[in-house]
Every structure is written in structure tokens, then in C-alpha cells.
Amino acid sequence: MKLDRRDFVASLEHGLGVIEAFDARHPRLTLTEVAARTDMSRASARRYLLTLTKLGYADYDGKYFSLDLRVLRLGYGLLSAAPLPRKAQPVLDTVSAETGETASVAVLDETAAVFMGRSQSRKVFSPVVGVGTRLPAFCLSTGRVLLAGLSDAQVRMRLGHTDLRAFTGKTVTDVDVILDIVQRARTDGYAVSDEEYEIGLRSIAVPVPTATGGPTEVAMTVSVHASQVSAGEMADRLLPALRRGAEALAKLL
DSSP states (O other): OOOOGGGOOHHHHHHHHHHHTOBTTBSEEOHHHHHHHHTOOHHHHHHHHHHHHHTTSEEEOSSOEEEOGGGGHHHHHHHHHSHHHHHHHHHHHHHHHHHSSEEEEEEEETTEEEEEEEEOOSSOOOSSOOTTOEEEGGGSHHHHHHHTTSOHHHHHHHHHTSOOOOSSTTOOOOHHHHHHHHHHHHHHSOEEEESSSSTTEEEEEEEOOOTTSOOOSOEEEEEEETTTSOGGGHHHHHHHHHHHHHHHHHHHO
16 A cells, blocks of 8 residues: 555654564563664653553553553454454364464564464463564574565565574574575475574474465464473474364364
């Protein structure tokens, strides 16, 4: 859609940018940190943060700002009404029951994998990921499967706009190596992340097939405790149920 400059509200863009500065890794930020993450002046960031606080979308404890639960209203209606979460839930529950592990589905949004559905296993698990969580695609199994649906040039472009920082000592941050991993995922039909985003967490993901046979837009993943399933066991133990789940979901979409 072509938008006339007179119809563009820059202040709304900046306000949304401030909201997006907060994520699972940065739930509490100082004014200086928000200004740096949004490329704003401290004065501008302060005005937006205080406005969000006044409206009930943010909290301020005198040093740190954080988002208030009211901000969930902005996306909850979409998530609850969207067909993917509703249709995926029974499939995720089945995959979780078959594997005894946590199953999720995610879509790609620019450089992030956005989790749209999740079935929690009975095992104690990391609280970092929930429905609506955005995480960097480059180091996740879901993200790599979704990136595999793009051309190599598109993958490089996305990686060029990504903060390729190491979340753990195992995080792969070299662009060429990441591209090799994505190409392998494209060939093998699955991807693995071995404690690259969080120590103790391994995951394996597959694409959900499309009716047209085109690039996938949805990935399904199973996450496990690293202490319970070795990296070498991931494919043998989890791929069959995961692929059955992806095929079942594809028929519903």
C-alpha cells in the first residue's frame, strides 16, 4: 500500500517503537537503554515512556520502565481470533502427548520468530517462551526452518538487519555459518538449535507444508531439556511425531 506522507503519523511509529524495545530478554529498561534501542534522544524517549505510563501501558519504579499487562490488549484479540492458534492447539497437544515434551508453532516476522501456539508438557520448563513471544530467528530451530523458505539473498538481507549477538557460548553468530545451517535445513527438512538461545534448552523444528507446495510460513517445534535428550538423539526420537503433527496441521490450514 502506498501511503501519502500527509497520512503518516510519525509519533505513532515512535510510540510503537518504544513498546517493541521491550522483549523477553529486556523486560525492564532504563530511559537511557530505551533511547539507545530506539535510536531516539533521551528527551523524546522520556516523553513516550511517560505517556505510556500515564495511559497504563507501562510502569516506572523510579529507575526502570517495564510494560504493563494492559499492553497485551493490543495483541490478545488478534491472537485469540486468528485461525492458526485455534487450529494448531489440538495438534500441538497431540505432539506433546506423543513426545512428552513441549510443542510450539511459530511464524516469521522480519528477523524474529513469533510464537503463535504452545502446548506445555508436564515437565518444568523455561518460562521465556509464551504465545506472542518474539525471539531472534537466526539462533532458533523454528527461525532457521522459516528462513529456509527464503532465498539465500533474502536470508543474508535478514541477517544483515539482525543483532547477531551470542546469547550463550554455543550461539552461532557468523553469517556464512548461519547461512550454511539454513541451507542444510532447506535440504534436510528440519533444523536443530543446541543450547544457542538458552543453556539447557534444545529444540528441533520442521516446516508445516503448504497446499501449494510453496515456501513454508509456519514452523512446528519440540523443545527439550538438554539433560534429558542429547543433540544426537533429537532427530530419531522427535522427528516422526513432529512431522506427523506438521502434516496434520497443514490439512487444517
